[in-house]
Amino acid sequence: MEKKATRQAYGEALLELGERYPNVVVLDADLAKSTTSIKFAKAFPERFVECGVAEQSMMGTAAGLATAGKICYTGSFAIFATQRALEMVRNVIAYSNLNVKFCPTHAGITVGADGSSHQTVEDIALMRAIPNMRVVVPADYFEAKAAIKAVAEIEGPVFIRLGRLPVPLIFDEHYEFKLGRAVKLKEGKDVTIFAIGLMVGESLEAATTLAEEGIETEVIDVSTLKPLDTEVILGSAAKTHAVVTAEEHSIIGGLGSAIAECLSENLPTPMRRVGIKDRFGLSGAPEELLKHYGLTSEDIVREAKDLLQRD
Amino acid sequence: MDRKKLRQFLEEKARVLRWDIIKMTGEAGSGHPGGSLSAADIVAVLYFYHMRHRPDNPKWPDRDRFVLSKGHACPVLYAALAECGYFPREILWTLRKFNSILQGHPDMRKVPGVEISSGSLGLGLAAANGMALAGKMDGKDYRVYVMIGDGESQEGVVWEASMFAAHYKLDNLVAILDNNGLQIDGPVSQVMEIQPVVDKWRAFGWRVLEIDGHEVLDIADTLVEADKTRGQPTMIVAHTIKGKGVSFMENVVDFHGKAPTKEQMEEALKELSKQGPGAS
Ligand SMILES: Cc1ncc(C[n+]2csc(CCOP(=O)(O)OP(=O)(O)O)c2C)c(N)n1
Numbered sequence: 001m002e003k004k005a006t007r008q009a010y011g012e013a014l015l016e017l018g019e020r021y022p023n024v025v026v027l028d029a030d031l032a033k034s035t036t037s038i039k040f041a042k043a044f045p046e047r048f049v050e051c052g053v054a055e056q057s058m059m060g061t062a063a064g065l066a067t068a069g070k071i072c073y074t075g076s077f078a079i080f081a082t083q084r085a086l087e088m089v090r091n092v093i094a095y096s097n098l099n100v101k102f103c104p105t106h107a108g109i110t111v112g113a114d115g116s117s118h119q120t121v122e123d124i125a126l127m128r129a130i131p132n133m134r135v136v137v138p139a140d141y142f143e144a145k146a147a148i149k150a151v152a153e154i155e156g157p158v159f160i161r162l163g164r165l166p167v168p169l170i171f172d173e174h175y176e177f178k179l180g181r182a183v184k185l186k187e188g189k190d191v192t193i194f195a196i197g198l199m200v201g202e203s204l205e206a207a208t209t210l211a212e213e214g215i216e217t218e219v220i221d222v223s224t225l226k227p228l229d230t231e232v233i234l235g236s237a238a239k240t241h242a243v244v245t246a247e248e249h250s251i252i253g254g255l256g257s258a259i260a261e262c263l264s265e266n267l268p269t270p271m272r273r274v275g276i277k278d279r280f281g282l283s284g285a286p287e288e289l290l291k292h293y294g295l296t297s298e299d300i301v302r303e304a305k306d307l308l309q310r311d
Numbered sequence: 312m313d314r315k316k317l318r319q320f321l322e323e324k325a326r327v328l329r330w331d332i333i334k335m336t337g338e339a340g341s342g343h344p345g346g347s348l349s350a351a352d353i354v355a356v357l358y359f360y361h362m363r364h365r366p367d368n369p370k371w372p373d374r375d376r377f378v379l380s381k382g383h384a385c386p387v388l389y390a391a392l393a394e395c396g397y398f399p400r401e402i403l404w405t406l407r408k409f410n411s412i413l414q415g416h417p418d419m420r421k422v423p424g425v426e427i428s429s430g431s432l433g434l435g436l437a438a439a440n441g442m443a444l445a446g447k448m449d450g451k452d453y454r455v456y457v458m459i460g461d462g463e464s465q466e467g468v469v470w471e472a473s474m475f476a477a478h479y480k481l482d483n484l485v486a487i488l489d490n491n492g493l494q495i496d497g498p499v500s501q502v503m504e505i506q507p508v509v510d511k512w513r514a515f516g517w518r519v520l521e522i523d524g525h526e527v528l529d530i531a532d533t534l535v536e537a538d539k540t541r542g543q544p545t546m547i548v549a550h551t552i553k554g555k556g557v558s559f560m561e562n563v564v565d566f567h568g569k570a571p572t573k574e575q576m577e578e579a580l581k582e583l584s585k586q587g588p589g590a591s
Contacts, residue, residue, distance in 0.1 A: 028496070031496070050496060117429070
């Protein structure tokens, strides 16, 4: 299966956005090569703003640019964009619903060897909790590219979480992203797996394994965590009565929490959360880390079977 | 020790560090050789000559502290700690691997001798302020040394901490700027100019000294001089070359966060071995 990192979509989508919208401005904080915004910097140097190693200043600058009618795209590593600059994002941008898009890369633990200081397990939780903020976690390169382009038409702050690890391609170039829409990738009646990011690919694999044991699994790429597609989520839970969530993020505050919040108020459903169990990251190869933190298709299979009391 | 011998000794130690930096990052297949090599002479003088520390007792309360604020350059710190005997040298070759104590960025809970976890830029000076302040509170005479990158100085918190150190007259604190002129996206002057850096730190209330960061005796003398400062913190602006010591890495932006390939590693190790004793 062909693989591509979602961060690759960033630079490529920016190139198209630069052509289409004369008011798109891209900012980066000394990581233009890593985030791939360098592509935009080369094509539209007059609309690329290098901010230096100063994420807080970058977010403040983006806010100011947005007040003058610019559509700002900011890049950095997810840890620094969402945490060093968190208060700027919250008070200066989100509070006033300014038109700034956050598309940080290197999210999750699959950054690998750089270790904990460069990994994020809590970025989605932080972004979800901010009023006005929309939160998107693309499953593959195509969904990432479509989302980055689509949100130019949406007024206000949007967070799109991108990764460094090449992950399997699930969609194709015709995929249409719609903010707030979850995408059903596989129909099933026994259990639903709600997944985001690279865990969507793992979930599809898990569904295949489960099918071999006669368990018909529904797989849904939640894609937008905020606003959440409650209709699709409740519809699937009403059918399967068994839910597993899968995310490369802490089980606190991310997809697992979002689904649990939605189900517990509307349709209490037995569920399991596959995710990082309240721990920091670690140096290692991405695959080793996914295994170590229990983020593989086998982990999903185990949780699903446990939930259905089968083994 | 006479000055000629001292110089030979320290240069030899710096070569050991450089050799280890290349071998570590080469074996790891990732990491940050450029900014590690630029800091090697300064770190060598601190650990093998200037600082008061006990490798057999890393938590000795009276030890001098070294904070590597530009945490990505940890290969140079790990190499120094291993050479001092904080942990066995073989561990160096596990850099950045799963289950290694040598994480991609320094982790104080894992590595004996690492004073504070770092890797997120800009935070080291503030932490060093806290260590220096604790020394004053407790009437201790240990000293705190902190290394900052020139690109790193673009972070606002560096200047908040700078103001703090002067305000609290932390004369037991010495900052060293590894002024190698390069960061990730290019030369510091093009990405976000930080000069005139000497004037800036002076204006913030610091005593500022300038050195060639690759002249070991110059480094040693200046550290002694810095320790004489009273009533204010000292900044040593060290003019350095990113990638120093390996000709094909010197002043090359891409070797910021790119490890040498196996062939480049062999070539670099050979070059370092030719520079004199120490490296092998
Ligand atoms: C808060 C934060 N933002 C961004 C980064 C990513 N980063 C790592 S090193 C670096 C450039 C640092 O340049 P400099 O301080 O000059 O380091 P040196 O050239 O001495 O290696 C950047 C942007 C980081 N580690 N921390």
